[in-house]
Amino acid sequence: MTLLAFLILFTLAVTGYVLNRRAASAITAKGARLHSLTHFHGLFSFLTILIPVFVLICLYLVLRSPVVNAIVMAGLPDGVLDGLDPGGVQLVLAEIRSISRGQVFGTPDPWKLDAADRLLSLYARADVLMVVMVAALSVSLLVITRRTVSAEFRARQASEAIISGLMIACSLVAILTTIGIVLALVFEAWRFFEMVPVTEFLFGTNWEPQIPIREDQIAAEGAFGWLPVILGTLVISVVALLFATPVGLLSAIYLNEFAPRKLRAVVKPVLEILAGVPTVVYGFFAILVVAPALRETGSNLGFEVSPNTALAAGGVMGIMLIPFISSFADDALSAVPRSLRDGSLALGATRGETMLKVLFPAAIPGIVGGVLLAVSRAIGETMIVVMAAGLIARMTINPLDSVTTVTVQIVTLLIGDTAFDNPKTLAAFALGLMLFIMTLGINVLALRIVRKYREIYD
Structure with missing residues (x-):
């Protein structure tokens, strides 16, 4: 379904480019003078359709699994998750997903089989909804951009504004990623220095990080x-x-x-x-x-x-x-x-x-x-x-x-x-x-x- 969504997006974006360029050429054929060249009208339609719908598909790919998994786990029978820690809950979810892929080991509980069927059903519905939304949004943007073609429309400036915004967004992603990495390092290192003195870490001459993690484990103090x-x-x-x-x-x-x-x-x-x-x-x-x-x-x-x-x-x-x-x-x-x-x-x-x-x-x-x-x-x-x-x-x-x-x-x-x-x-x-x-x-x-x-x- 994801491939189908990308094909629909690409097809309608190219269609928008061709239609807008032809419409702009028709205006020049009538003797009117365009503010921007014909290919800028096509480029404006192409970018206006491509970028928002592409972002929509990426958001779907990121959110699909967490949302569907949360719905499936919320719909499990009462009491099946009682007493389980987060690791145990993740193991149950992993088993349900394995069953949905046909990887069945032993005889699973009936409620796990039902959950696996529901998981597959929700994935299928989500895929169909995503394709419908991609097609509807692309067609809507195609119609909107087609109506913008006129002799006075500043298609070049509009296209350049979209490209400039795209470059700024990419730059912000790189900057925010760097900031996130630094903050993650600083936060986790701060937690470490709350347990181990900074002076011991910076000036210690012995590195033996093996310590007992469980009460029954025998290890050095570290x-x-x-x-x-x-x-x-x-x-x-x-x-x-x-x-x-x-x-x-x-x-x-x-x-x-x-x-x-x-x-x-x-x-x-x-x-x-x-x-x-x-x-x-x-x-x-x-x-x-x-x-x-x-x-x-x-x-x-x-x-x-x-x-x-x-x-x-x-x-x-x-x-x-x-x-x-x-x-x-x-x-x-x-x-x-x-x-x-x-x-x-x-x-x-x-x-x-x-x-x-x-x-x-x-x-x-x-x-x-x-x-x-x-x-x-x-x-x-x-x-x-x-x-x-x-x-x-x-x-x-x-x-x-x-x-x-x-x-x-x-x-x-x-x-x-x-x-x-x-x-x-x-x-x-x-x-x-x-x-x-x-x-x-x-x-x-x-x-x-x-x-x-x-x-x-x-």
């Missing part, structure tokens, strides 16, 4: 000092940047100044393919190739190397970051005016001297901004660290040891069925808030550096 976690994050990020920064910068310099055009046309796209490789693939490469090679090399040299190491995770992460740094550096070097390069060469400087003393200094703001953005990308990486670095939080800066990062701990704390009423689970939000503050600070620093030191050339 320790929530995040210093080992952030230290592991910094160690892996530093290893990644020590590998990615020189390789990325040198590759950008070579491709921008020294590589032949044919070679650049082949190498640059191949290099940027690394940015599109899924991080889980990098994780497999780290755990199956890099980590065993490091252990074997360390054994031959007499070093003790952990099965999972920060060096393996950081090195593979560095490979992933090479395209980011190389692309930013290449764009920054390409933005330097050609006159500076030609002037340096005309004064007798070599191409190497031109790059080191003219082009590279002029492109420093863009290059630094790219490196700092790569830092935030490294800090937020999860999959490579999960597979190659380990889960144990340690106060160490040795890259041959097993460490963990903020993102890995967030994933670990939120695995499985969780209840957000204990420090163990809420600690993930505290870590997420600190990670958000760190990456935001790095991004703001990158923007300030670019704006402060960038050169504006004629």
